[in-house]
Amino acid sequence: MAAPAADGALQPPPLTGSARTWGTFALSAATFMNVLDTSIANVSLPAIAGDLGVSPTQGTWIITSFAVANAIAVPLTGWLSQRFGQVRLFVASVTLFVMASLLCGLAPNMTLLIAARTLQGFVAGPMIPLSQSLLLSSYSRAQAGLAMAMWSMTTLVAPVMGPLLGGWITDNISWPWIFYINVPVGIASVLATWAIYHKRESQRRKLPIDGMGLALLVIWVGAMQIMLDIGKEHDWFASPWVVGCALTAAIGLAAFLIWERGEEHPVVDLSLLKIRNFWAGALATSVGYGLFFGNVVLLPLWLQQYMGYTATQAGEIMAPVGLLALLLSPWVGKNIGKMDARRFATVAFAVFALVLWMRSNFNTQADFTTIMVPTIIQGIGTALFFVPLVTITLSEIRPERIPAASGLSNFMRITAGAFGTSITTTQWENRATLHHAQLVEGLTPGSPALAQALQTLQAGGLTPEQAMGQVERMLTQQAYMLAANDIFYISAVLFLLLIPLVWLAHPMRAGPGSADAAAGAH
Numbered sequence: 001m002a003a004p005a006a007d008g009a010l011q012p013p014p015l016t017g018s019a020r021t022w023g024t025f026a027l028s029a030a031t032f033m034n035v036l037d038t039s040i041a042n043v044s045l046p047a048i049a050g051d052l053g054v055s056p057t058q059g060t061w062i063i064t065s066f067a068v069a070n071a072i073a074v075p076l077t078g079w080l081s082q083r084f085g086q087v088r089l090f091v092a093s094v095t096l097f098v099m100a101s102l103l104c105g106l107a108p109n110m111t112l113l114i115a116a117r118t119l120q121g122f123v124a125g126p127m128i129p130l131s132q133s134l135l136l137s138s139y140s141r142a143q144a145g146l147a148m149a150m151w152s153m154t155t156l157v158a159p160v161m162g163p164l165l166g167g168w169i170t171d172n173i174s175w176p177w178i179f180y181i182n183v184p185v186g187i188a189s190v191l192a193t194w195a196i197y198h199k200r201e202s203q204r205r206k207l208p209i210d211g212m213g214l215a216l217l218v219i220w221v222g223a224m225q226i227m228l229d230i231g232k233e234h235d236w237f238a239s240p241w242v243v244g245c246a247l248t249a250a251i252g253l254a255a256f257l258i259w260e261r262g263e264e265h266p267v268v269d270l271s272l273l274k275i276r277n278f279w280a281g282a283l284a285t286s287v288g289y290g291l292f293f294g295n296v297v298l299l300p301l302w303l304q305q306y307m308g309y310t311a312t313q314a315g316e317i318m319a320p321v322g323l324l325a326l327l328l329s330p331w332v333g334k335n336i337g338k339m340d341a342r343r344f345a346t347v348a349f350a351v352f353a354l355v356l357w358m359r360s361n362f363n364t365q366a367d368f369t370t371i372m373v374p375t376i377i378q379g380i381g382t383a384l385f386f387v388p389l390v391t392i393t394l395s396e397i398r399p400e401r402i403p404a405a406s407g408l409s410n411f412m413r414i415t416a417g418a419f420g421t422s423i424t425t426t427q428w429e430n431r432a433t434l435h436h437a438q439l440v441e442g443l444t445p446g447s448p449a450l451a452q453a454l455q456t457l458q459a460g461g462l463t464p465e466q467a468m469g470q471v472e473r474m475l476t477q478q479a480y481m482l483a484a485n486d487i488f489y490i491s492a493v494l495f496l497l498l499i500p501l502v503w504l505a506h507p508m509r510a511g512p513g514s515a516d517a518a519a520g521a522h
Contacts, residue, residue, distance in 0.1 A: 012200040015138040019196050023138050024147075026192035027131040028154045030094050033185050034127045035158035037066065037101075037120065040166040044175045051175065052110045065114045066121035067418060068225040072218055073125020075268045075411040078404020079207065080126060081133075086202040086403060090130040091194050096123035098186035105176035129406035132390070134197060136402065142337055145391060149333025152386035153326055164319070203400070213260050213267040220252025224415070228422045236426070269404045272397070280505040281393030282409040288349065288385065288498055289413045290420030291491050295356065296321075297421050298428060298487060303371070306480045307364070317372055324379025332387050341395075344388035345502045349495045351381030356492035360485045364477055392505050424487060431483035432476075439475050 015023055041048070041062050048062060081089050100120035107113035132151060139147040169177045227245035234242050260266040273279050300314040309317070332344060358374040390409075397405045 012137060014140045014143075015196070020138050022192055023196045024135060024150050026189045026196065027135050028151060029185055030090075030097075030127055030189040030193070031131045031151065032154040032158050033182050033189070034097070034124050035154065036162050036165070037124070037182065038070075038162070040162040040178050041066075044166050044170040044178055047170045047175045048113070049110075052107075052113065054110045061110075061114050062117055064226065064229040065117040066124075067229070067414075068222050069118045069121030070124055071225055071411065071414055071418070072221045073122045074129065074414060075217070075407050076214070077126040077129040077407030078269055078401070079210070079265070079267045081130060081202065081403040082205045083207055085204045086130055086133055087193070087197045087200060089126050090134060090197075091190055093123050093126045093130070094186050094190050094193070097127065098183055098190070101179045101182035101186070105179040126403075126407070129403055129410050132406045133402045134193075136394075137200065137399070143333075145336030145387060146330065146333035148336075148387045148390050149329040152390070153329050207265045210260075210263050210265055210267045213256065213263055216252055216256040216259060217267060220249045220256055223248035223252060225418060228418045231422060232426050232429075268408060269401070272401070272405050272408055275396050277392055277396045277505045278394075278405060278409070280501060281389050281395075282412050284345065284498055284501045285386075285389040285393060285409065286412040286416035287501075288352070288389070288495070290416035290423075291494055292352065292382075292385070292420075293417040294420035294424030295359075295488065295491055298424050298484060299359070299375075301425070301428075302480060302484045306477045307366075313368075317368070317375060320372060320376045321378045321382060324376065325382040326379075328380060328383035329387065332383055336387055336391055340507060341388035341391045342502050342505060342507070344384045345392065346499050348381045348384035348388070349499050349502070351377065351384070353492040353495040355381065356488045356495065360489035360492065362481065362485065362488075364481050389502075392502070396506070428480070428483050428487055431486045432480045435482040436475060436479035439479060 014020070077089075084092070097120060100116055100123060103116035104113060104120060107116055132148075135147045135151050136144055165181075166178050169175070169181070223245045227242055227249060230239075230245075231242050236242055237246070257270070260268055260270050296318070300309075300318060303309040303314040303317060336344065355374045355378045358377075362371065393409050394402060394405055
């Protein structure tokens with residue numbers, strides 16, 4: 001039976017039986033497809049750039065264009081869903097995503113491919129927040145945690161599957177198929193979602209368009225994303241381009257915040273940040289995800305560039321992170337209403353800290369098993385991370401505001417992931433340069449260690465020049481290993497420092513009521 005929401009609008013009753021099962025699959029498939037596309041093209045960049053006759057540097061705009069457009073669209077979800085309805089917006093978003101994916105695969109040159117990726121990123125924006133909102137409306141109040149657990153599985157597996165699937169498709173078929181595979185998945189999701197949810201449309205309101213707010217959002221988010229993407233390549237603030245983007249982003253953000261606070265119908269509902277559990281949960285999720293994602297990027301980079309691993313082998317190292325997460329997530333979902341979600345999140349951060357501390361003790365002799373063990377343990381933290389923090393973040397939000405809240409929190413998470421990747425890779429190289437200089441200082445021309453190393457290498461048949469080159473490669477490998485250790489250790493400390501932030505959130509009611517909060521009143 002439908003129940004009134006806080007604003008008087010009727011909320012649809014939870015789904016049951018096969019309708020709920022198929023609805024969950026349809027929404028999760030769309031989410032998986034979306035998250036997959038944030039990483040699937042990364043390993044295919046060399047092949048795409050080569051085929052389209054551009055440099056690898058120009059090819060990175062395939063990633064940048066998607067990220068910029070997606071970051072702009074995500075926080076607009078709340079406003080768009082009120083204007084067009086949650087179900088219509090979700091179905092339109094997935095449909096347009098499928099069409100944009102098809103255009104990406106058919107693109108004959110880089111210009112059209114970037115245009116198609118921009119469209120793909122923009123229309124993808126509402127998909128994740130609305131999948132959360134529609135999924136929560138499909139389950140009873142007591143099962144809200146289980147709903148989020150089912151949803152989170154797709155966000156756990158997709159980032160790991162992206163590079164593996166992208167590499168395999170590029171090597172064995174051709175790069176356009178990394179986009180074509182979205183077509184059947186998207187069509188199935190659209191048909192199932194519309195069949196199940198079209199009679200459960202949310203209430204629509206003809207809100208005026210906040211044109212100035214939208215323009216300022218595009219300016220500052222676009223400038224910030226471009227700064228993060230080109231910063232490393234252009235030596236950060238030594239480049240006038242990066243400085244210009246940073247200033248544009250800062251001024252644009254300040255103007256955006258001022259404008260939105262005085263706007264009656266803002267494109268982004270900043271009043272959500274007044275809700276304690278929302279800002280505490282969203283901030284903990286964002287910073288935690290930034291640390292998590294930065295290290296997810298760093299580990300395979302180090303393995304492939306300095307440990308001699310192939311892309312497939314690096315993927316095998318990363319894959320087990322989803323194993324325990326998939327097994328534990330349903331249990332977490334069933335028990336999130338019986339236990340304090342803050343305790344789950346605390347354990348998650350503690351496990352991440354342990355995993356990163358274990359990695360900070362790696363050396364260049366670490367074997368496959370040694371490197372994989374922390375990755376397996378990381379699955380425990382991953383299972384305890386997303387579901388409890390999403391529950392905390394949405395626990396004090398009324399049902400009709402969930403799309404806006406989910407859009408804003410996902411925007412914060414995506415932005416933090418971009419910052420985490422840029423900061424991690426930049427600091428890794430900076431620390432490697434420092435360690436390399438320190439290692440070289442200890443190997444003066446008269447150094448016994450250097451003389452012995454050169455003698456051993458020359459005895460193996462190398463010329464003096466080849467022996468010196470081999471020593472340099474060993475120094476570089478060691479420097480990047482020590483730099484990775486530094487990043488892992490610092491990240492472990494930061495995860496521990498995040499724990500008090502979680503406890504700033506209000507405690508949620510024991511029993512099913514704590515799940516009520518995430519689902520909203522039905």
